[in-house]
Amino acid sequence: MPLARWCILLLLACCPGLAAAEGMASLTGVPGDAARGRAIVVTRQRGLCLLCHSGPFPEERFQGDLAPSLAGAGSRLTEAGLRLRLVDGKRLNPATIMPSYYRTEGLVRVGPAWQGKTVLTAEEIEDVVAFLLTLRD
Amino acid sequence: MKRALLAFPLALPLALLLAGGAAAEPPQSGFALMAPETQAMQRDDTANPGMLWVQEGEALWAQSGCTGCHGDAPGSMRGAASRYPAWDATRQAPIDLAGRIEQCRVDRQGAAPLEREGEPLLALSAYVAHQSRGLPIDPPEDPRLAPARALGEALFRERRGQLDLSCAQCHDDNAGRRLGGSPIPQGHPTGYPLYRLEWQGLGSLQRRLRNCMAGVRSEPYAYGAPEYVAIEAFLMVRARGLALETPAVRP
Numbered sequence: 001m002p003l004a005r006w007c008i009l010l011l012l013a014c015c016p017g018l019a020a021a022e023g024m025a026s027l028t029g030v031p032g033d034a035a036r037g038r039a040i041v042v043t044r045q046r047g048l049c050l051l052c053h054s055g056p057f058p059e060e061r062f063q064g065d066l067a068p069s070l071a072g073a074g075s076r077l078t079e080a081g082l083r084l085r086l087v088d089g090k091r092l093n094p095a096t097i098m099p100s101y102y103r104t105e106g107l108v109r110v111g112p113a114w115q116g117k118t119v120l121t122a123e124e125i126e127d128v129v130a131f132l133l134t135l136r137d
Numbered sequence: 138m139k140r141a142l143l144a145f146p147l148a149l150p151l152a153l154l155l156a157g158g159a160a161a162e163p164p165q166s167g168f169a170l171m172a173p174e175t176q177a178m179q180r181d182d183t184a185n186p187g188m189l190w191v192q193e194g195e196a197l198w199a200q201s202g203c204t205g206c207h208g209d210a211p212g213s214m215r216g217a218a219s220r221y222p223a224w225d226a227t228r229q230a231p232i233d234l235a236g237r238i239e240q241c242r243v244d245r246q247g248a249a250p251l252e253r254e255g256e257p258l259l260a261l262s263a264y265v266a267h268q269s270r271g272l273p274i275d276p277p278e279d280p281r282l283a284p285a286r287a288l289g290e291a292l293f294r295e296r297r298g299q300l301d302l303s304c305a306q307c308h309d310d311n312a313g314r315r316l317g318g319s320p321i322p323q324g325h326p327t328g329y330p331l332y333r334l335e336w337q338g339l340g341s342l343q344r345r346l347r348n349c350m351a352g353v354r355s356e357p358y359a360y361g362a363p364e365y366v367a368i369e370a371f372l373m374v375r376a377r378g379l380a381l382e383t384p385a386v387r388p
Contacts, residue, residue: 044317048300051317062318066311090301097311099300107301109355114299 328385
């Protein structure tokens, strides 16, 4: 039903807040693996999350304080909302310092090793989302 | 005399008040955020590894014939580093201190060029900059530098790399907070060339800038690129008044 779809698009365009509620559908159609997701979140080279965030990771000595704690992220946000923030949080807050983990356009002077590549793969995004959903208050 | 003395304490707060609009916080050197052991290492010349390069530079100064034109560096080079990058009339472009040293060697002495990040040029730069240790950064009022400073500021504010971050987002907006384990300094060029524990050696400001650029997964410019001179020209204005520390020590 094209009319209903147009209405939704119009609503989304008018109220960016709704996009947050809306979030984003799975990138792979396959549920992610929370254990792999945790490993990605705590690695400096892959996830980079703890450069900015802290969280319930008592074994990790160096955690950042540039961003809210990841503790309780799974209670505060829906699966779709978490995914949207990982894929491209700039759609919600263009000024955010959080990198867009699944975006390649609109970037400046990307190093040759990273050109055309997303920070995480679609599978990795789903793994991280699955893990964040387990972080409940 | 008596009146002048009395007027001074009154005039100073007023001047600060008037200047207050420009910068929200007073600039602070990265030194202030370091662990006490690292600070102690920088303060003590016998423990500061950077002093080895300064000594090497002193020997090179004499051997390379710099004395012929400039005499003794402690006299002639005092204050030089606090004024760079400066306008270079021959090239019609701003030039940084290492660039000027190279220009003297190659154009005036007919010597073979030195590698930009090689030990001899680092040592000479460290020796010359060391003569300004303790002096405030004092960028020249030279309108010809304005375009480079503007370009430097634009590059400082431009988001870059796969992680899409600008220098300003870390060094203006998040200075003092922790990126992983490291406190983010305000990013002032007070101590270069400096000894970095992570490098196990002396490195230039350009090496530091390349590290920050690679950190956000962007492509650094080649050593000696005009973009670095432009960024330095902006950083020096931003750091006006901070004391030079060469050779500083950083984690």
